[in-house]
Amino acid sequence: MHTILGVVVVAALAFIGTMVDNYFAFAAQLVATDRSKFHRVSSAQALAVASMVVLAGGLGSLLAPIPLRWIGLLSVAPFGFALHSWRHRSTPREKFRGGSITTFAITLALGGDNLAVWIPLLRANAVAHALVTVATFALLEIVFLLSAQRLATHPRVVAWGNEHAGAFMPYVYVSLGVLVLIECHTI
Numbered sequence: 001m002h003t004i005l006g007v008v009v010v011a012a013l014a015f016i017g018t019m020v021d022n023y024f025a026f027a028a029q030l031v032a033t034d035r036s037k038f039h040r041v042s043s044a045q046a047l048a049v050a051s052m053v054v055l056a057g058g059l060g061s062l063l064a065p066i067p068l069r070w071i072g073l074l075s076v077a078p079f080g081f082a083l084h085s086w087r088h089r090s091t092p093r094e095k096f097r098g099g100s101i102t103t104f105a106i107t108l109a110l111g112g113d114n115l116a117v118w119i120p121l122l123r124a125n126a127v128a129h130a131l132v133t134v135a136t137f138a139l140l141e142i143v144f145l146l147s148a149q150r151l152a153t154h155p156r157v158v159a160w161g162n163e164h165a166g167a168f169m170p171y172v173y174v175s176l177g178v179l180v181l182i183e184c185h186t187i
Contacts, residue, residue, distance in 0.1 A: 030152035048107035072186025077116030
């Protein structure tokens, strides 16, 4: 049985770890977006994250008949993302125009790693702990949006993050894969 603090810490690690790539992509989009549209673009990003949380929770519920230890085998996805990130760590990242539809689509497109970690995480917890996880995600999403808006006023910082994220993402994904294995009691 997990403590509430433990659930919050694991949820925070899962959210932050899977949102690093989204963070710099979103900040880069904000750099290219007129400031008057920040609210609309931020709402689109938040809606995409909320959609992924609902999808992860729904898929986790569908997996309820499967033993939790087997769900831990879904950690193969973050390990696959780590391998992919390692192989493409020096490949330049794409730049996208700003806009709410683009933001929503890019957030979903970058959400494969989120789903790969969030599905087993939500499935591994009881309903009360899953609600704490979702609340933690919501709080961190607010921090994500506000800090990305601040960061967008520093385009050189955003460029640095986009340039160097590839170097540390493989390690983030491996850590998340291990986190999934531990949370699902597979190891």
